[in-house]
Amino acid sequence: MAPSDQNTQIHADDNNGIHARLAVVLPGKIFLPDSSEYNSNVGSYFFRTARQSPACIVKPTFTQDVAAALEVLTEYPDVKFAIRSGGHTPNPNHSNVDAGVTIDLRALAVVKKVDGRNDLLQVGAGAEWGAVYEYLEKFGRSAVGSRESSVGVGGFITGGGLSFFAPELGFACDNVTNMEVVTAQGIVNANNEENPDLFRAIRGGHCNFGVVTRFDIITHERTTFWGGGIRYPETTEDAQLQAMVDLKSGEYNPCVAIIQSFLYLGFQKSFCVSNNMYYLRQEEHPVGLKGFEDIQPQFPGTMRLDTTKNFALELQAKQPLDQFAIYMTTTIRISFSIGKKINSIWRAATLEIIDSPNITSVLTYQTFPPLKRNDPNGMGIDSNSELHKEHLILIISIYWLESKDNERIIKVAKDALEKMEAAAAEENALHPYKYINYASFWQDPPSSYGQATLDASNEVSKKYDPDGLFRRQAVGFKF
CATH class of the missing domain: 3.40.462.20 (Vanillyl-alcohol Oxidase; Chain A, domain 3)
Structure with a gap:
């Protein structure tokens, strides 16, 4: 067998073997091709360009499930993986992947106020912004989120986030006080006091440093606007x-x-x-x-x-x-x-x-x-x-x-x-x-961030992902 054929066979074996391994670690949360759950998931991406064919789909229901999936992926260094929040990007090999593993976060969709804080909201990375706006509308509040209701929270915030309120309140990622992040080394909080270097890098860094499973976001008083x-x-x-x-x-x-x-x-x-x-x-x-x-x-x-909710529904209907x-x-x-x-x-x-x-x-x-x-x-x-x-x-x-x-x-x-x-x-x-x-x-958006930012991001990557799991195996824009 020629070397190239051997490499192809090794990669295929890895993809096949990881199914069984993930199924043992996360029973009932792994879906394979030709199952109804798998087909429904692939067909639910907003654009056809993202409807790829992963070897399996992981649907975690707890943050610990994400950590378990990442631990298995470290055992299969040739297997690529994608992180899906809402699945709204048209780019292939970003929120989905052919022949690899897609981790679908949409079951991590909690939306609730932080205890004792009227101005803070806990939001799961798999929630859609329409659900966030509907929840906040009951309290006469809103948040710096997507202008389209079906966009997922995770990719939107980690990419920066342009909102209705951007001219006044800036990027969505700058209206977050804390992130729960699954790194290659475990589950951590990232904020201005705990792991502040990670907190900074993720805001604009997508999934290059870890998987964000929950955001604590600032809300503001808002009933209606013009x-x-x-x-x-x-x-x-x-x-x-x-x-x-x-x-x-x-x-x-x-x-x-x-x-x-x-x-x-x-x-x-x-x-x-x-x-x-x-x-x-x-x-x-x-x-x-x-x-x-x-x-x-x-x-x-x-x-x-x-209201924010209705404006987001209006724009969603036009897409x-x-x-x-x-x-x-x-x-x-x-x-x-x-x-x-x-x-x-x-x-x-x-x-x-x-x-x-x-x-x-x-x-x-x-x-x-x-x-x-x-x-x-x-x-x-x-x-x-x-x-x-x-x-x-x-x-x-x-x-x-x-x-x-x-x-x-x-x-x-x-x-x-x-x-x-x-x-x-x-x-x-x-x-x-x-x-x-x-x-x-x-395009190569990370290169537009400047060399100083890239150097700082590389240090963050080495610190929280010393073996290079996300650099080596996660798809998407790379630093």
């Missing part, structure tokens, strides 16, 4: 870009949250613009949103006073489901000229792929959140840089129906992003930061 969506014809493009430039060039308003999207809708065969916008106070038609609300012509919108998808991201300092260049590149790329049935192509501009100066996270951003005043996080998202188009669409998208970044660099408007939750599988 928001919703308005759609406009493509002829309003210049007015839309100018409104965004005016917003970012004026005095910073932490109450204004804008998600400005330029879209091609394949089912309508047309381009259009959509603003999902929020004013984080109980004030109807506030001056802060006037520049966007007043753009004409427009189609009837959904602007109203409402393309059960399709192939790609996200990719970059960060720019906005100006009218760079906006026009980026929009032109996106439109030209979209026209190359609109023959794909029912395709949806979206270019979205979002405000960069302010940073907490006395509580640095693991993303390496200088908190004194004040990127929130002039910079935007871009996401280009494309959704399509047929797998035969995968390679072509991904190539067109990648080429378009390279052109966008080149155009921004020419105007000295490109920032290196890549928001990890929007990054495509071919």
Whole structure:
């Protein structure tokens, strides 16, 4: 047998052997291909691109189950594993994996107030944000979480987390006081007093250092606020870009949250613009949103006073489901000229792929959140840089129906992003930061955190994972 054949056989033996080993350690919590539980799990991923075929699926119901699964994985160094929270990423080999082990955290979904604290909530990593908002709404409170109700808590927070409240309260990960983490060495708490180096690294580090099973998150008083969506014809493009430039060039308003999207809708065969916008106070038609609300012509919108839960349900309902998808991201300092260049590149790329049935192509501009100066996270951003005043996080998202188009669409998208970044660099408007939750599988967001952060992260990894379990076997973006 040739060496390559031997390696393949060893890997196959490992994958087969780990089933039985995990089943002994976690009876009733291991699911194999062709079982109804397995098939339902694989089919429940939001995007087809993440519907892979692991050798087995582990469904822990306790934190100790996660620790037991990791202990078994150390015995099989050639077996890859994935951690699933909500399963919302379109990236393959992130929350799922072919031929390896997928650990599905969705049964770890506790949502309850911390005893004696009205402002703190314990949330399991497998909970969805819709459940969090529904629970908090009973107390007139909310949290810095996802703008879509079905997104899982774990990956969202460990990747940073952009929320309705980002302009005022920053990244979701900066609104966490404690994490329960299963490291390669056991179960620990990570906060500013206990294991603070781990606490910092995980906030923006995904599952490179351990598996977070529970978060203690800060909540805030919130009943209703102003928001919703308005759609406009493509002829309003210049007015839309100018409104965004005016917003970012004026005095910073932490109450204004804008998600400005330029879209091609394949089912309508047309381009259009959509603003999902929020004013984080109980004030109807506030001056802060006037520049966007007043753009004409427009189609009837959904602007109203409402709750976080209902706004998240509204955005969830607009998301393309059960399709192939790609996200990719970059960060720019906005100006009218760079906006026009980026929009032109996106439109030209979209026209190359609109023959794909029912395709949806979206270019979205979002405000960069302010940073907490006395509580640095693991993303390496200088908190004194004040990127929130002039910079935007871009996401280009494309959704399509047929797998035969995968390679072509991904190539067109990648080429378009390279052109966008080149155009921004020419105007000295490109920032290196890549928001990890929007990054495509071919991007390298950890490298955008800077060498000092990477060095610190490597030290954390050596300390809490000295044998390199997560570096060697966990899928996803690697440090």
